[in-house]
Amino acid sequence: MKKIKLTISGMHCGSCAGNIERSVSKVSGVKSVSVRMMTNTGIVECEDSVSDEDLKKAVAKAGYKVMKAEKE
């Protein structure tokens, strides 16, 4: 298990954060995801097998961009 902090750009309302949470939680191996629109960040708890790339893709799928992914 690991915890990853994503810095996300392009969010500007509550439904944005919801979309990202929905999209990222569908990635297999992701245990929990909490996106904070106000701080432009998302905290993802996931299996070690999940790559940053997987998360970036999921965020992009919802229409937003990951600026940075770092391990907590």
Next chain:
Amino acid sequence: MESHEHHSMNIDGHAQHATVQSESVEEIEMRSWKRKLIWAWVFSIPIAFLMLSERLFGMSLLPEEFMIPALLILAFPVVFIVGWSTIRGGMRGFYTFYFSMDSLIALGTVVAYLTGFFSYFGFVADYSGVSAMIMAIFITGKYIEAKAKGRASQEIKKLLELGAKKALVLRGKKEVEIDITDVQIGDIIIVKPGEKIPTDGVVVRGESAVDESMVTGESLPSEKSKGNNVIGATINQDGILYVKVTKIGKDTFLAHIIKLVEEAQGTKVPIQKLADKITSIFVPLIIVVALISFANWWIFTGEISRALGVGIAVLVIACPCSLGLAVPISLMVGSGMGAKAGILIRKGEAIQTMKEVKIIVFDKTGTITKGKPEVTDIYSIAKESYLLEISATLEKLSEHPIARAIVAKADLKSYKKVTNFSILRGRGLEGKIGTKKILIGNRTLMAENRVDIKKLDERLQSFESVGKTTMIVVENKKVLGFIAVADAVKDDSITAINKLKMEGYRTVMLTGDNERTALAIAKQVGLSEVIANVLPEDKAKKVEELQKEGFVAFVGDGVNDAPALKQANVGIAMGSGTDIAIEAGDLVLAKSSLTGVVQAIHLSRATFRKIKQNLFWAFAYNVVAIPLAIGGVLQPIVAEIAMALSSITVVMNANLLRKTRI
């Protein structure tokens, strides 16, 4: 040591990144909104003139046949270049099913723009100018909103910037300036007057007053001399301090506070649930409603232009933004205000629960009192020095504040060996010195051991009734005397408790002390109820019992009171100095004063009021505006202005929370 270094580099690097980065995301977005704003209006102002001239004066600035092409050309860059990210993001929703606010604006503007072409075929009026106006107003709204959002997080940003970048370190006899990330535990740092203390440590030399208001909210500077702890990021005022570093990087007080505040922003307030549920289905729902409205108007009036206008108005007036923003932005302003005053909101839920709280339970030691007891009297049947000596010998082995007071009073040079020692929680100590069996403790312990204290009783009572705690000392079942210890009440306990009582709270004190001592303290501070003789492990149980009579907030020091803090509906943990009880409380106070409790309660209530206000406005806006748009009362442009105003209002209203005095 190496791991420490790695640690500090990593974490500090991380903290700095976070600063630079969260700013950069916001800054990049701000800049881009601003650029968009300017370009959108460069094209939209001429559009407005063209449209207005026709509508207001009935004459056109351009010949009829040029009008539509001119609008189409001018509107194109606004909608499809300046608004491209919105259009792309929004349209994506239609095949990924991740709808957002952008989907509504994208659909509305694109449809409006296309009418310009269709109008050539004569069956629909030209809305292409309108499409540019909608986009320009949308961008303006977003820009203002982004600015206000930035303001909402200003306190937290200030916290992040608070940390020092450099430190002056003593290396041998030389003073060397190094990067804060290179400072290690055990280093001696030199802090000159007027400078920021680089990191947490303990003073080894020098005396000075230190302004700690930025992290504890305590406005009076605190006097520091050898042996005192200092907090990184606080400001040394008038003397030079030599500080031995005890904490670096992520372990510092400031780092803890920042982490708490950041984490709290990710927590949800229960009242938000409904708003979240609505926002998640809001956009697709509105699209359906817009389609139905369009179809209805077309069918019943036969005017496709009118029907399109209504459909577009419905799309652009609906505002999930204000709904989605209402709670988090209020929480952000509230928690920022709190952080500035040394009040950390750990769970958004606490803000909502606080409103229901009727009973406030206080722990006594360290909460109402200073938690630093001192020996005030010794009553000795045997020789006083002997009584003190054997007491200190046993108490030396305990960490209890009272034990420390006795040890300090005796100030022994050396200690005899103690065997069979045990701490009897909530009652006292026992052990053997040589062959002598020693007991030190309260009445309960004496009763348990069948020690007769009748002769002492009157004397004990006289001390207890003035709020002193008495520890009876027994050697081989023979009473030697007792030691009276007093723990002074904090300066602001009386005013704070008075305020809470005036606000209608039931105030209760919970303590392990005997009833008489507890009542004396309660009387001093004006508390109406006392629950005495509570063993530490039973505190949570007592809170549970009180919960049958109403919602309970428990105020305690977090270290010993963790179970009671958890059991209570709202746990308010008091930190003192650098020890901050992070895990246990829903609200955490960085300063150790009851005034902080009053402030925390006021802040919670004010923040929750703001949340409710914002949710109300956001709901009310949509409930009123959408039907008006469906009814065809509002023009698309007016609808868009209303939408922009509604989310700006929510953000600005949240910022107004700052006007509340806590």
